[in-house]
Structures are given as structure tokens and as C-alpha cells.
Amino acid sequence: MSAVDRSLAALERRLWLRRLASILVVVLIAGATYAGMGYIAGSSVPKLLGDLAQQLPVFAENLAEFLRPNFVDFTIRSKAEGLTGLAGLTGSLGLSNLVGTILTGSNSYIVSAAVMTVVIGFVGTVLGFPLALLFGILGSERVTPFPFNFIFRATMSTIRAIPALVWVLIYIPLASISPTSAMLAVATDTIGNLGRLFTDELEEIEEGPIEAIRSTGASRPQVISFGMLSQVATSFIAWTLYILEINVRIAISLGVVGGGGIGQYLDLQLGFLEFDKAMAALIMVVVIVLAVELTSSRLRARLRPGGGEPTTLGEAVRSLGDWRRWTGTAPR
């Protein structure tokens, strides 16, 4: 047996062992999921599936209600004139009506509730940003020596461990359950989430530029700002936009527990079993989430090296209207 044959046989053996191990892992995960479903339902899995199948017609019947979205609460005018269904949408067009509705800041019109949600997400992100930056930088081992950086890491981990839905409850004594406490909850959540992303980003920077800046005789704050932060500035902005997307979604769910905005409107209509109005709110939710995600991902794409070809603001705005750019089929 030649050396090549021997090492081929050894390789084949290892390959088989690895295949066996991966099959075993898949079987284990499937088994755990099956058992988990039974645990959740408190019954056997076949009984659970049977129950679901039995309830399906009732669900479908309710679903039909959802298929007739009712935009009567879209703006001041649609509500005042009782424009139901899609007429609420078409009858609401007009700048003064839309602006007037937004200016009410009320959670009982879809448009103003949607704006409220986006504003909570945006303001919360901006308010959380400075502390996220501070904690994120101080949490990095590159900036704060080893045991001490854990003070900041632990603070961020603790903040992250508590969901925004709980933060809004913690802020009840300060601002009751309101858009204000939702804003504070989003801001607090941002410190933990965004700060952690900043710390991770800082751990991966190159040592070279840091040393180059140090060799110019720069002071410690200058080494941090020029050697380290300038390397990560664009990715910090990109991560902030990403957290903004998440925060708008959090603002929606905070509304469901009473934190204002489209979530609160949705919860109210579901509570009254007004599924047609709830559907109108759900459509608005999808529109908000998609609009924020698309805007943010477009902006982030422009930040990427090579994606940031010199463009004017006008060009950037115009390219937002080009659907081929959204779908990634635009000619380069």
C-alpha cells in the first residue's frame, strides 16, 4: 500500500465520520423540535395538528374580514366624511389634509399614528446614540485595559438582557405608558444593542493605522479618534441605520402595549374585533417597515467602499425612485 493510498484511506474514514456526525446532529435537532412542540401544546404532536386542522375553517372565516381593509381612520377628512374601505385612502389625498392630520399627533388617525411610530424609533435612536458610542468605545479592549472594559460591557449586556417591552414598563413611574416612555425604552435599548455592535467593530480594526497615528506623537484621545474611530466611522453609521430599522419595529410593538403610534391603533381595533380597520393598520405597518428598511439599506449600500461613488444629494434622491436599484437589477 503506497503512502498516497494510506492517506486517501485515512481521509475517506474521516469524511465518513464527519457525515455520520452531521446526520446525528440533524436527527437530534428534529427530535428536540418534535418534543418541544408537544411541550408547548401540552399534548401530543398529532393531537396538536388535529386541533389546528379542526380550527382552520373558523380562522379562514375571520381572515375574510381582514381582506376588506377599511381606511376610514386614515386622516381627519376620511374620518369626518365617513369614507370607508379604500375610499378612505383615495379621499384623503391632499397636502393640507395630510399635514393637518400629522400635526394632530393623535393615535386615532392611521397617518399620524404611523408618523408617531417612526418618530419614536428615530428620536429613540438619536437619544440612545451618544451613550451607545461612549459605552461602545469604553467597552473595547483596544481603548480600556482588560478587566475595566468589562464594567462597560456588563452594563451593555444588562441593558440588552431586558427587552424594550420591559423597559417601557420600568419607565411607568416616570412617564406612565405613553409615547414618551416608549421613546425612553427605545433609547435605553439602543445603548445596549448599538453599543455592543460598536465594541465588536472596534475589536476588529487594524493595528497599523493606530501605530502610525501614535508615531506622530498624538495624544491618547487623538490616537483613539484618528487611529481607531476614523477606521470604523462608516460602519458605525451603517450599524446605527440598522438599529434604526429595528427600533422602528420595536416602536410598533411598544404601541401594542400602549406606547402610542400605529401599534396602539392596531391593538385598539383588534380589541374591538374591528378586523377590517386592523387590516388597514397592518398594511400601514408593512409600508412603514418596508420604507424604513429600504431607505436604510440604500443608504448603507452607498456607505460601502466602492458603493459610495461621488453623487450629489439630488442624484441619490432620484435613484431612490428607480425600482431597478431596489431589486438590484440596475445596470452599473
Next chain:
Amino acid sequence: MQPVTVAGVTKRFGATVALDDVSFRVAPGEFVVILGPSGAGKSTLLRIINGLSAPTAGEVTIGDAPAGQTAAVGMVFQMHYLIESLSAYRNALTGALSRASWPASLLTAYGPEDKRAALAALETVGLLDAAQQRAGSMSGGQKQRVGIARALVQQPAVLLADEPVSSLDPKAARDVMRYMKQAASDRGLTTIASLHQVNIAREFGERFIGIRDGTVVFDGDRDALTMDVIDQLYYDEVDV
């Protein structure tokens, strides 16, 4: 113009001896090339002269002062180490960081003489017209020239270069060396550059110091740098 004196410098990293009792003196305004194979200790030596790293034993003096005042020593790095998101001009300006306060440097609010120094340094390396260009979009040779400009803005007495051209093609490498040598002679800088391309070293060097396994094995001018000496430096079969 300042002389550089390296006296009995030894550097250990754990059990590894990177530099073993290295001594030499570089006269004011001299242009010295340090030659040697990879891992000979060239980078360690330059880092110690710059004050970025402390020797285990021995000392380095620049003029009359001990090494460690990094602002007085300009350094050009092998991989340029620019801030790629900033323009050539702002990269050159980072050389003036030690003269600006932190808030002022954040706002690019340097003194007018520092701004002029940055543009003058870019002119010295032939990049005045590219001052606004993002460093990340420049060629390797241009980046390294911005690196030289940054070192010049420090207004150093001594210029160090750690393998400044080893990641460049031969033409760009010669350009960079030419600009660096010109800048050094114009401004009367004592210059120590480590190189490993022997042909480029011979073309630009005036005095050569050969380092192998952490010790100085050669110190002489171009005429003394014969093929035998180079074989001794780089190849194993000759006893050193």
C-alpha cells in the same frame, strides 16, 4: 539636523533575542539603509529608535535627548497605514496632531502654518494636485508618498522608514525612494530606511548597515557592499 546614536541595544521577546547588543552612530543628515533578511530585527530596531518600543538593554539618543519623543521622529510604514476614509490632505495633517489640541484636531481646526505645512509636504512628494483625493482610492505608490508627507508634517529631526517600498512594483518603488531621498536632503533630515531589495538599496543608499539574527554584520559605503557581503547577509551557506 540631529545625529542618532544606538548604543548596545538589546531586545528580547520572552526567550527570543530580536536584537543583540546593536551599536552604531548615524551622522546628522546622513541617509542610511538597513539591510537584512526577514526577521533579522530591522523593524524592531526602527521601532526602538522611534520610541514605539523600549529596548531591554542599551539606549538610543537623538541629538542629546533619549529616544521616546515620538513627534521628533517621523516614521514611514511598510503598509502606509493611512486612514483610507480621509483625503490625502487630512492624512498629511495627522502629522501635526501633536501640535493641536484634541477638540481642534477633531474639527480640523489646525493652525494656518500646519495647514500650509501639510500642503507643502504634499507638494514635496508631488501630490499637491491630489490633496482632496480620498486616500483609499489612491495607488500603492501614491499612498506611500502621502505616508511620507505625513511624516514630514511632523517636522521631525529624523526620518525612519520601515520597508517603505516592499509592497510596491519596481517603478512605484523607485518613485517613492526618489521622493523620500529628495525630501530628506531638502530638509536636512537624518534618514534611516530598512529595505530588503538589494538593487534599490544600492541605488539610493549612501551608507549600509547589514543586520542578521539581531546583530550588525556589516557597516560600510556602496563600494564596500560587494556581492560577497550580500551573500553573507542573505544566504545560509556562507559562515557569518
